[in-house]
Amino acid sequence: MILLISLVIGFSVIALFPTFSDAQSEPKTFVTHSGAVVQTSGEIIDPLYAVSTVDFDPMEYLRNFNYGQVSELPDGTVVREFTIIAEDDKIMEVSPGVFYNVWTFNGTVPGPTIRATEGDLLRINFINNGSKEHTMHFHGIHPAEMDGVFEPVGGNGGRFLYEFEAGPVGVHPYHCHVMPLEEHIVHGLYGVFIVDPKEERQPADEMIMVLNGLDTDFDTENNFYAANTIPFYYQHHPIQINTNELIRVYVVNMVEFDPINNFHLHGNLYKYYPTGTDLVPSFYTDMITLSQTERGIMEFEYNYPGKYLFHAHKVEFSEKGWVGIFLVSENSKKNTQELVRGT
Amino acid sequence: MELNNTSSKWKVIASGIIPFVFIILMMVYIFGPGADLLDFGVALPEITIEKVDFVDSEIQATVRNTGPIPIEVVMADVNDRIQPAAVEPDRFLERFETTLVRIPFEWNEAEPYTIGITIEDGTRFEKKIEAAAPALELTFDLAIFFAIIGTYVGIIPVMIGLLWLPFIKKISKQKYHFFLALTAGLLLFLAIDSIEEAVEISDESLADSFNGTLLVSTAVVLSFLGLYYSGNKLVKLADSSKLTKPVMIALMISIGIGLHNFGEGLAIGAAVGMGSVAFSTFLIVGFALHNTTEGIAIAAPMSRGKLMLGKLAAMGLIAGSPAIFGAWIGGFVYSPFTSVIFLAIGAGAIFQVIVVILKWIQEESDKNLSSLAVISGFAAGMLVMYLTSILI
Structure with a gap:
């Protein structure tokens, strides 16, 4: 009986096996830069256009602002508490099939976006669960002992409480400041710190873009560039926005090795506020140049729906991942308002 | 007498074989239970781009895994610019196995090109071609x-x-x-x-x-x-x-x-x-x-x-x-x-x-x-x- 069953199973496996292998060798197609369709009997390796996802979701990061746990001091000062945990042992898929040892604040590169209003008291409980020393160094105004340079926090559970008043208004980076600094930054220990003015900015569809690079083979040259870590992500996952709606992008350049980066927007120009410290824009342009940790705020609105690229106009960077698409849809609500205004 | 002869013959054969038996035993031990003893150091992957062909609107690279460990081909680039590509038959390469990477690319004759292949740990290998020339077709x-x-x-x-x-x-x-x-x-x-x-x-x-x-x-x-x-x-x-x-x-x-x-x-x-x-x-x-x-x-x-x-x-x-x-x-x-x-x-x-x-x-x-x-x-x-x- 057992013999019979095993025979049946054996034969069915043999009978089914060719079907499996047939399914595998079915020709697949992919589209090239120039739109040509290529057929292959093998596998497709296309991080550019093929829709793919990895561990980290840049779409979720894009509009995710952390305001912390809010409480109030007796004098009315708002206190915002954050817990940030550093780790340095995570292997992350940074582009389809490419695995890289990222060092992270709260498990992601970039770390969480910390957002507060000018004058708020920030309390950041920093826990270092890594194996090396790490710190958090904020750009901005704070006492020397809160600068995260001369107070390295030991690994395997070392702690430090960063406490300072949020300021000045603008968009700033924070990053680990342990030597060798370049190593700690390129592995991913950085994030964005936004300080809002007391009088709120105009409502807008707000997003964060950290321009970064990945040197996956440690030759002090970036193998990948990106907006928000994952190369080409916003190309195969376009960012959906609406016509006639104010878009505000907080841009921070964290690229190492290459002295500059830049940001070019298609079919539009943006108002640019360097470092976001001034409430009056300095430029109206479609191209800004950013040096290391240089950052600012961009504001723009699209009048026409459709697909618009945004990318580094240093084309090497865009062809290695720092490129994306805004997919602009007709904004029915705004249009009605305009119609009302028109009549 | 004859018995003696055959037994000495067997001795000769045995003495010739015994060292081989020990070599095999040693190898079995090293690859089996003794593997941990030798498990130090980092095995670095390596691939070699053995051949690059320029065909109609396409660059084809023949890639061989020449390192000590299996690898995975995950990305192709031309002149350090990432390109969509196909790998045939597949992207997994055991030691010494080869695969063909097809990169659709409108190349220009007589221009130099560098073909890069990235593997799963992010390491990029490249091969420089001094001047692109169409792969010769048998005419x-x-x-x-x-x-x-x-x-x-x-x-x-x-x-x-x-x-x-x-x-x-x-x-x-x-x-x-x-x-x-x-x-x-x-x-x-x-x-x-x-x-x-x-x-x-x-x-x-x-x-x-x-x-x-x-x-x-x-x-x-x-x-x-x-x-x-x-x-x-x-x-x-x-x-x-x-x-x-x-x-x-x-x-x-x-x-x-x-x-x-x-x-x-x-x-x-x-x-x-x-x-x-x-x-x-x-x-x-x-x-x-x-x-x-x-x-x-x-x-x-x-x-x-x-x-x-x-x-x-x-x-x-x-x-x-x-x-x-x-x-x-x-x-x-x-x-x-x-x-x-x-x-x-x-x-x-x-x-x-x-x-x-x-x-x-x-x-x-x-x-x-x-x-x-x-x-x-x-x-x-x-x-x-x-x-x-x-x-x-």
Whole structure:
């Protein structure tokens, strides 16, 4: 009986096996830069256009602002508490099939976006669960002992409480400041710190873009560039926005090795506020140049729906991942308002 | 008595096998339970881009896993710009396995390109191509073109060289020895030339794991030994057949030169195929001049027998025509590995021929290899080859 069953199973496996292998060798197609369709009997390796996802979701990061746990001091000062945990042992898929040892604040590169209003008291409980020393160094105004340079926090559970008043208004980076600094930054220990003015900015569809690079083979040259870590992500996952709606992008350049980066927007120009410290824009342009940790705020609105690229106009960077698409849809609500205004 | 004999026979066999048993036991232990003992250090992955073909709107890279661990091909780039691509049959490569990476790309002829392949740990490997040229397709016209080139650099110069035969026939014994030694000198130069070429190709296109220089040395020695053995057999055969010893020697020389010219044809075909050489008339003249000397090498031993035009022409063909076959193979189905092997076999064949010639001189000249004629002939051979090689 057992013999019979095993025979049946054996034969069915043999009978089914060719079907499996047939399914595998079915020709697949992919589209090239120039739109040509290529057929292959093998596998497709296309991080550019093929829709793919990895561990980290840049779409979720894009509009995710952390305001912390809010409480109030007796004098009315708002206190915002954050817990940030550093780790340095995570292997992350940074582009389809490419695995890289990222060092992270709260498990992601970039770390969480910390957002507060000018004058708020920030309390950041920093826990270092890594194996090396790490710190958090904020750009901005704070006492020397809160600068995260001369107070390295030991690994395997070392702690430090960063406490300072949020300021000045603008968009700033924070990053680990342990030597060798370049190593700690390129592995991913950085994030964005936004300080809002007391009088709120105009409502807008707000997003964060950290321009970064990945040197996956440690030759002090970036193998990948990106907006928000994952190369080409916003190309195969376009960012959906609406016509006639104010878009505000907080841009921070964290690229190492290459002295500059830049940001070019298609079919539009943006108002640019360097470092976001001034409430009056300095430029109206479609191209800004950013040096290391240089950052600012961009504001723009699209009048026409459709697909618009945004990318580094240093084309090497865009062809290695720092490129994306805004997919602009007709904004029915705004249009009605305009119609009302028109009549 | 007989029992004794068989038991001692078994002892011999056993004592021959026992060490092997221990070697196998050791290997089983190292790969099995003892693996942890050796598990230190980091095994670094390595791939080699062995070949890059430029076809219609596409660049094709042949990638081999030449490292100690399995790898995965995950990305392709052209000039350090990431491109969508296909891997056939699949992206997983075991040790020494190859895969074809197809990168759709509108390349421009004669421009340099760097092809990069990234593997799963983010390491990027690259290969530079000096000038993109369309991969040669097997067409009748092209086959004819290669045949003409092969004829120019192979057959014609050897045949011209053979025309020295009447001259060598008429000279004194001393001068004859000079020419035989000259032949040996020419051949030694050719052998060194082949080895250099083989080492160069293995450095450029073969992975370190092939141990290029050792591969060349092994192939040279094996080819030498093989031909030395069969050559001696042939000479013994010659004693009982109609072929005279000089004819046998000339035949061996033409086979050796033929193998060398095959390697030369491979190099020419591959150079045209890879677009790194534009064939100028000057280059062909250079090769032709260089190879004319090979004709002398065949003519020299033949000069002491009857004039046998048919045999002479046949030997010219044996020595010269492999250049055509080499050019075909090199141009249409180039592989660096086979080139290295053929060049090394050619070198081994030539070394064998040199030994045969030296023996021949020794017999002819009453065991004296250090006469002025022999020494100066040898030196002149090397010099002539060097000087004509500058033309290439």
